[in-house]
Amino acid sequence: MKSKNVEFVISPGPAHMVGDGFRVHNFIPAHPSLSMHRMSPFIMLDYNAKMYVVPSNKPKGVGVHPHRGFETVTIAYKGKVAHHDSSGGGGIIGEGDVQWMTAASGVLHKEYFEEEFSKKGGEFQMVQLWVNLPAKYKMSPPKYQAILNENMGRVDLENNAGRLEIIAGEYLNAKGPASTFTPIYLITAYLNENGVHNFKLPENYNTGLVVLEGEIEVEGKKASANQFVLMSKEGENFEVKASKESKVLILSGEPINEPIAAHGPFVMNTREELIQAFMDFNEGKFGYLED
8 A cells, every 4th residue: 555755854944923922833834835725724833832931920822813714723732721712712721632713704812821820830832723614614603612632532552652642533443522624634643762653544635744742753754843744645654653752743634625815814715705804804793802
């Protein structure tokens, strides 16, 4: 059976601040090889590599801002994030938990360090993905999924290789709790030193790996912490071997083969729909949320 090859191992570009709290490296779409079309349905990936949050009585983060036409997926690997949106969604994203917000027809939201975590400070690590929606779902009602770590699908790998946590999709008979509009796999692999697993994901899906910790070999190509590995569309299988204890996020999804018209916080299919999104936002149609 044909293997997926490694197309590129991509090092992070310069970090930038999102709001006054999150220090991120953008992989999608900042890197030329990781366009919105090439990684569809994943149209944005910000990675907040491990950092220390200085204690503060006033939680830092991102103030009220709008979204339309896609979903935001926030994975808190270290630390805690609080979230509120104008559709009534909100809560605390604890360590290991995931927030899956469907902006769709439009919401306002804000996110910042959880109050107690902010006061104490500590280690923080986060991934935020934007997942595109097909045209027929872009104007559907907003919704919110709070995915607790304890509810994720779990797989113990053979030969003490490690374990998998399944956020979305069904893999090795373990099903992730996330509800998605298109077929998606979102898996965190915790690999022991010298642990090996041969992943099998559908051909023609767009597939990438974020090395969160450690050092791995993917089909013989080395990648270390904070790097992104882009896999070829062809083939189904690829072997991941951990040179030392490692944590890796695997994302794979069926492409949405539709036009993309994106500007700032809005991702639609046409320029006209973008203009309408700005008009609706300016007219207050996304609801109200106190900053």
